[in-house]
Amino acid sequence: MTKTYNICLLPGDGIGPEIIAEGVKVLDAVGAKYDTAFSYTEALLGGCAIDACGTALPDETLRVAEASDAVLLAAVGGPKWDTTDPAKPRPEQGLLGIRKALGLYTNLRPVQIFNALADASTLKPEIVDGVDMMIVRELTGGLYFGRRERFYDEDGCGTSGAAGQRAYDTLEYREYEVERIARQAFEAARKRRNKVTSVDKANVLETSRMWREIVHRIGAQEYPDVELEDLLVDNTAMQLISRPVDFDVVVTENMFGDILSDEAAQITGSLGMLASASLGDGTALYEPSHGSAPDIAGRGIANPLAQILSVEMMLRYSFDMNEAADDIRRAVTAVLDEGWRTGDIKQVDTLADKIVGTVAMGDLVVSHL
Ligand code: NAD
Numbered sequence: 383m384t385k386t387y388n389i390c391l392l393p394g395d396g397i398g399p400e401i402i403a404e405g406v407k408v409l410d411a412v413g414a415k416y417d418t419a420f421s422y423t424e425a426l427l428g429g430c431a432i433d434a435c436g437t438a439l440p441d442e443t444l445r446v447a448e449a450s451d452a453v454l455l456a457a458v459g460g461p462k463w464d465t466t467d468p469a470k471p472r473p474e475q476g477l478l479g480i481r482k483a484l485g486l487y488t489n490l491r492p493v494q495i496f497n498a499l500a501d502a503s504t505l506k507p508e509i510v511d512g513v514d515m516m517i518v519r520e521l522t523g524g525l526y527f528g529r530r531e532r533f534y535d536e537d538g539c540g541t542s543g544a545a546g547q548r549a550y551d552t553l554e555y556r557e558y559e560v561e562r563i564a565r566q567a568f569e570a571a572r573k574r575r576n577k578v579t580s581v582d583k584a585n586v587l588e589t590s591r592m593w594r595e596i597v598h599r600i601g602a603q604e605y606p607d608v609e610l611e612d613l614l615v616d617n618t619a620m621q622l623i624s625r626p627v628d629f630d631v632v633v634t635e636n637m638f639g640d641i642l643s644d645e646a647a648q649i650t651g652s653l654g655m656l657a658s659a660s661l662g663d664g665t666a667l668y669e670p671s672h673g674s675a676p677d678i679a680g681r682g683i684a685n686p687l688a689q690i691l692s693v694e695m696m697l698r699y700s701f702d703m704n705e706a707a708d709d710i711r712r713a714v715t716a717v718l719d720e721g722w723r724t725g726d727i728k729q730v731d732t733l734a735d736k737i738v739g740t741v742a743m744g745d746l747v748v749s750h751l
Contacts, residue, residue, distance in 0.1 A: 386419040387701060390450035390665075392443070392480075395429040395463075395473060396674025397684035397740075398456030404686035404744030405454055405693045411748045412697065412706040423450065427480065428458025428473035428674075438476030444483050452700040453484070453667040456689060457674035481521065486660035486667055487559070488566040489519040489639065490695070493626075493646040493656070498718035499727060502651035505623060510649055515629040516574060517646055518567040519639025521660060523559045524589075526636050528552035555589050555635065560596040566661060567597075567633035568605035573698065574630055577609040581618045581634035581642065593635065615642070622646055647671060654685030654726045657692035659699050666700050668692040682739040685724035687714055690747055713750035722746055 391406070393399040409420050425443040432438050438458070447453050458473040465472060495503065495513040503510045532549035564580075571578045580597045582590035594612055601610040613621065615638045622629070622642065626649050634642060647656055656671035670688030678684055694710040697703040721736045723729070724743055738746065 384417050384419050386421060387451040388449070389420055389422050389696075390443075390447045390453045391422050391424045392427040392447075392453060392455040393424065393430075394427055394456045394458040394476075394674060395460045396457060396676040396679040398428075398458070398674055400679070400682065400684050400740050401670070401686040401689040402454065402456040404740060404747075405456075405689040407744050408690050408710060408747055408751070409693050409696075411751045412703070412709060415709070415751065416703060416706050418701075418703070418706075427455065427476040429460050429463040431476060432463055432471045432473065436471065438471050438473050439479040439483075443476075444480065447480060447484060447665060447667075450665055452696050453480070453665060454693065454696060455480075455667055455669040457670060457672065459674045460676040460679070480667065481660055484660075484665055484667060485522070485662035487520060487522040488563055488661040489517075489521045489643070490566075490570060490659040490661065490699070491517040491519070491643045491647070491656065491671060492658075492691075492695070493517065493643075493649060495650055496655065496715055496718050498715075498721075499650070499652055499655065499729075501729060502727065503649055504651055505626075505649060509624070510626060513626045513649055514574075515626065515646065516570055516631045517639060517643040518563065518570060518631055518633040519643055520555075520559065520563045520634070520636045521639075522636075523555050524636035525551050525553040526640075528554045553587065553589050553635075553637075555593065557592070557596060560593050561600055562663075563633060564597045564600040565604070567631050568601060568608050571608045571631040572605070573704070576607065577611075577630035579611050579613050579618070579629055579632045581613050581615050581632060581638055583615050583638075584612070585614060589635070597633070618642060619645060623649065652727050653688075654724065655687050655691065657688050657695050659692070659695040661699060666696075668696045668700075682741065683725050684740045685726050686740050686744050687724075687747075690714060690744070709751055710747070713747045716750045717743070717746045 393402045530551040535548040584590040653672045697707040
């Protein structure tokens, strides 16, 4: 019997509607091959939602997302909605709001070099050859969500310091928060090369010492088959660019993950190729790592591959359709190996007739499925 999955589509702003259409095209193609039907409900998020409803995350969008088996998001934002007025709604409130409402505490960012694009990296080809890692970032705890305050300290609080401004942020984690992100990392490793690198600052921070202890307990008790190593965050920053090939799954807390995932993304050199998944215990959300590229919106030249690779992640992590996911990856690799490029990933020697637009790139991927 044909299996049916309900997907909430959030095209958002800028190039969003153009690239999400290609993601849907690819989903439909793999669905047909694997006797699976995908049904779609489109909803508003970001700038388009502000225009239509006065808020970046309308209640209806949340209702549709919560009732779906997965959410496919393109990107939100654009100059039209840029504002520093705190009273005005901003597109990114839609993003943060939906992640929070769906309880998405894990962010997965694969960083993979497609050999055909290896020279887009700023690192030497022999360093990046074969890079294939997954950054697992804790998304709803730590420093970004802790208690914070800024105030004027009249007397320097009894220290020898003079009066002046004072501010603090707090870095806090609870045991269950570390346990659940550790499990996500070990599970991801089992779908890959069975190795987890847990990144912390255990030589200084108490939260890190607790983090390390819990990750090791979960690893030993529940995932003895997965190799586990610890690495300090400063050392990780160096190792990521000196031996990126050695990493499989990298798991870390929110702020370290924020910084390291951008560093790792830069290894590939091509923003239009990077997908991401945000997972919790219910409906998960999949999106490209790039923004809404308002500078090229509506011109049919956006690269849809990050969106298509976010569909690959959806199949893998929400629907356990690993074979179909592998098909998508193989198809994207084949298209690139044949020399097809969108403008953003073209190389100096790319032939003019191999440069294609958004729709043609989607069609090429489908033709290889
Ligand atoms: P961006 O990622 O949108 O664009 C950066 C550069 O990369 C631009 O030159 C753009 O044309 C290019 N680019 C990005 N994706 C591309 C693609 N698929 N194909 C071809 N070229 C591509 O980042 P930005 O310019 O800093 O931000 C633009 C808007 O996007 C802002 O409003 C920002 O707030 C928003 N944004 C949204 C998200 C999200 O929705 N998750 C993430 C980042 C930025």
